[in-house]
Amino acid sequence: MNIRTLSMPLAIVVGLLALGGCASPTVVTLQNGTQYLTQDMPKTKGTDGFIEFRDISDAKIKVKADDVATIRTEK
Template sequence: MNIRHWVLPAVIAGCFVLTGCSSPTVVTLQNGTQYITKDAPKTKTKDGFYEFEDISGKMIKVRADEVATVKPED
């Protein structure tokens, strides 16, 4: 068996694994504003902020005391 026969299936399997790692999350602020993120946001940083990228690709940084909930999207 030639190695070329294994390359394409390995690449496809790798793409499926990477796709499964993202977990859309809803971040709700105290004022009711909701952000849908591509991935779970980074936990609170040393300066007291959450940082995440919303689904449009914009980087968002909010104070931790403004965040009401962070939960997986249904």
């Protein structure tokens, strides 16, 4: 094997690892205690007063911004 045959797969692996590090799971806690683990930081409140996000099962969730107690990044 030479360097050229190894460089492309290595570049792909490094690229995928870099993209995987971009998403930061977030916990959205509602006033009633319900918690959602999201794939990424939720979209902030829009003009309609709701916050939208996708949970880890890829379901689209839309809640009133007034019902949200905390939004924190999972470590």
